[in-house]
Amino acid sequence: MTGRPASPQTLAGAEEPVVFVIDDDASMREALSNLFRSVGLRVEVFGSAHEFLQSTLPNVAGCLILDIRLPRLSGLDFQAELAKADIRIPIIFMTGHGDIPMTVRAMKAGAVDFLTKPFRDQDMLDAVTTAIERDRVSRDEARMLSGLHARFATLTPREREVMALVTSGLMNKQIAAEIGIAEITVKIHRGHIMRKMTAKSLPDLVRMAEMLGIGPASGGPQT
Amino acid sequence: MTGRPASPQTLAGAEEPVVFVIDDDASMREALSNLFRSVGLRVEVFGSAHEFLQSTLPNVAGCLILDIRLPRLSGLDFQAELAKADIRIPIIFMTGHGDIPMTVRAMKAGAVDFLTKPFRDQDMLDAVTTAIERDRVSRDEARMLSGLHARFATLTPREREVMALVTSGLMNKQIAAEIGIAEITVKIHRGHIMRKMTAKSLPDLVRMAEMLGIGPASGGPQT
DNA sequence: GGCACGATCATACCTAGGTTTGGGATCGCT
DNA sequence: AGCGATCCCAAACCTAGGTATGATCGTGCC
Structure with a gap:
């Protein structure tokens, strides 16, 4: 006070x-x-x-x-x-x-x-x-959280998908293989994601994903 | 059951x-x-x-x-x-x-x-x-958490310092400038950190840092 | 003194990430 | 038909990340 x-x-x-x-x-x-x-x-x-x-x-x-x-x-x-x-x-x-x-x-x-x-x-x-x-x-x-959700809502379906894979730790080439597109396209999606989410760095994006509850299944790192 | x-x-x-x-x-x-x-x-x-x-x-x-x-x-x-x-x-x-x-x-x-x-x-x-x-x-x-702490304990003081900066989103060159050493040395520390913590990727390391409560001050991404 | 360890750095080399430019295709809406 | 959004991709180019090799230096310990 x-x-x-x-x-x-x-x-x-x-x-x-x-x-x-x-x-x-x-x-x-x-x-x-x-x-x-x-x-x-x-x-x-x-x-x-x-x-x-x-x-x-x-x-x-x-x-x-x-x-x-x-x-x-x-x-x-x-x-x-x-x-x-x-x-x-x-x-x-x-x-x-x-x-x-x-x-x-x-x-x-x-x-x-x-x-x-x-x-x-x-x-x-x-x-x-x-x-x-x-x-x-x-x-x-x-x-x-509401600001985060608002920004996340501006992502296209594909971008959301890529974001989940990126923040789960996969490399661009792995993501590309996973969803069947070219690596360059992943890079482009990734760039859009960073801008739309206003993430200043990958760790930043990872924390956002954590707060949004993104990331297939497993809660976190190993036991 | x-x-x-x-x-x-x-x-x-x-x-x-x-x-x-x-x-x-x-x-x-x-x-x-x-x-x-x-x-x-x-x-x-x-x-x-x-x-x-x-x-x-x-x-x-x-x-x-x-x-x-x-x-x-x-x-x-x-x-x-x-x-x-x-x-x-x-x-x-x-x-x-x-x-x-x-x-x-x-x-x-x-x-x-x-x-x-x-x-x-x-x-x-x-x-x-x-x-x-x-x-x-x-x-x-x-x-x-105990496994995580055990691995974190094997890091040297310098490595812990670098880990905090890495997971906070700084680039290697920024970290180098921040603590006054060469970028190459940061890369080496970083490699050691990844191995010792058994992190498979940067997002992985970021999540570990989160659980360990690492990262100077601020709780997370922007408001 | 000698050894291990932590920390530092250079050079060289390779991979991963990321932007720009430019283009093509589909779909839904007006 | 035209428009905009989404999604896709390539070539060129640049930056960032990461490893290996080899080496120097200081500290603490036996």
């Missing part, structure tokens, strides 16, 4: 992380809101899961504080909903009357923490810190 | 997974032992964590069933002990009187499951299946 407080919006949603709180208890919302603001965190509160879904989620790192016992939908089911809808945001559960199976289910589904009420403020803040950091990392990864 | 039952020991400990059970209640040990054997799993039971640590662990995939309330050491503390001692085995906790914080702590520390007594046999079997598979995978990874 560079000591900069909450500048309104320097560049249309891109910096300050946000804590979303969903709880049907207004006093709890108020208490959490105060807690998070007291440490300089941006907060948005909702009385129900529905309200949360209606809102426009800013494109910044964040996390979700959820009571396991929500009005119409259980926190656990809501967690599943979000996963199904591909909304990946770290979740911190709170509960007054939770049980162990619920806890296990939530944690297995990736919850960051599961706090029992009453909890200590510091425990909540620690959980939020962890959650936001986790989201920041996963957002970074997602952003990079 | 190839339908092959429990052949005694074809090759000194290398196939059948084992379920380790630690519980001070003899009837529980008996029940679990029967349960696992009924599905063809090898089982070893212990009355305490101490007994378990005294035994010689076979080098096969396995998992540990642990009561959270152990005689002298809590299951949670024992889990921490194992982690500290670098004994990585998936753990499934059982409890009669557990609470949520315990559950959260266990799950955060990597427990596969946390079952409340009485539990359904099928739940335990499912957890064991997951745990063993997880261990199998992590053992495969560990085995590969």
Whole structure:
């Protein structure tokens, strides 16, 4: 943190992380809101899961504080909903009357923490810190992966095929033999691949292929 | 599964997974032992964590069933002990009187499951299946990584340095300039590296470097 | 001192990778 | 029919990678 407080919006949603709180208890919302603001965190509160879904989620790192016992939908089911809808945001559960199976289910589904009420403020803040950091990392990864996929999508089928063979370590002549074309053609495809993927070197391309999950079968080098 | 039952020991400990059970209640040990054997799993039971640590662990995939309330050491503390001692085995906790914080702590520390007594046999079997598979995978990874580290250890300091630069995508001449030696010398180092690491190709070497966590700073290709 | 090892480098030689130029063929879409 | 994308290939040319041979030098060890 560079000591900069909450500048309104320097560049249309891109910096300050946000804590979303969903709880049907207004006093709890108020208490959490105060807690998070007291440490300089941006907060948005909702009385129900529905309200949360209606809102426009800013494109910044964040996390979700959820009571396991929500009005119409259980926190656990809501967690599943979000996963199904591909909304990946770290979740911190709170509960007054939770049980162990619920806890296990939530944690297995990736919850960051599961706090029992009453909890200590510091425990909540620690959980939020962890959650936001986790989201920041996963957002970074997602952003990079999406750029990668976008570039990969511009490759022609043949180029994709050649890329897989190149990154698997075959020589141009072997690739040519493998798919039944001339070596010079492989070289040309290869050149196109490097440019389209904006790979600065072969190792660079190999790493891209790894991230894209390219490479027939075997996970990696020898045992 | 190839339908092959429990052949005694074809090759000194290398196939059948084992379920380790630690519980001070003899009837529980008996029940679990029967349960696992009924599905063809090898089982070893212990009355305490101490007994378990005294035994010689076979080098096969396995998992540990642990009561959270152990005689002298809590299951949670024992889990921490194992982690500290670098004994990585998936753990499934059982409890009669557990609470949520315990559950959260266990799950955060990597427990596969946390079952409340009485539990359904099928739940335990499912957890064991997951745990063993997880261990199998992590053992495969560990085995590969150890081979990799062993080969990497045979590299001279200079070779390691060159390997990092090669796999980061620099050309020989750039590497030469970078460390202030002649290009031909880089080529020679490079040849040694490929041979010592038994890399069949540059992409191969790059993947090895990735697994070894080599490469100054930056995690990977562009954003 | 002598030896092994790591590191350095030159010369020579060969293979692999890559671009440019220029061309041909097929296919689908307008 | 014309256009653009994809795929194919050749000749020429240049750079990069890799090996072999042979040699020098410094360090640590017996």
